[in-house]
Amino acid sequence: MKPLRPYLYHAYYNWLLDNDYTPYLLVDASYPDVDVPTEFVRDDKIILNMSPRSIGQYVVNDDAISFNARFQGMLRDIYIPFGAAQAIYAQETGDGVMFQEETYYDEAQYLARSTEQTESIKVKKAPKTKSTHLKLVK
Structure with a gap:
């Protein structure tokens, strides 16, 4: 069975936006592969403002949440696996x-x-061979 967390996240995120609230996400910054500004982490936790006006390049899939946001004027890429x-x-x-x-x-x-x-990606990357059946036509 697929995990529940992405579904709950989507539902609550949309519900909060529909009610004109500001969604905040509590993240465990010590979880593997989390990429957040460490200078704002307190007790291995960070709270992020997830409102559409505060973030850009917002992408959510079954595995993670990613976006970019400004922290002290600097644009930062953020990556949060759903486990975090x-x-x-x-x-x-x-x-x-609370999840x-x-x-x-x-x-x-x-x-x-x-x-x-990672291993399956390595297997999929086969060495490229030259194709001799295509010709440049001018």
Whole structure:
């Protein structure tokens, strides 16, 4: 079965935006592959403003959330595997959800999946061969 966290994230994110609230995401910055500005991390946690006016290049898939945002005027790329997402809530009211623990997001399982994906990418990259059947026509 697919993990629940991405579905809950999408539902709450859209619900917060539909109600004109500012979505905040609580992230475990110590989780593998998290890429956030470390100077804003406190006790291995960071809270990120996820409102569309605050972020750009926003991409969410079943594995992670990525976007860019400005921190002290500097544009930074952010990458958050869903295993690192701990809660999403409204800044104004605190309404939201803490994500439940899922074995799919255990660090050991995440690292094993990450290794498998890296190996499958290496296998897919076959050496390029020259194609001699195409000709340049002027």
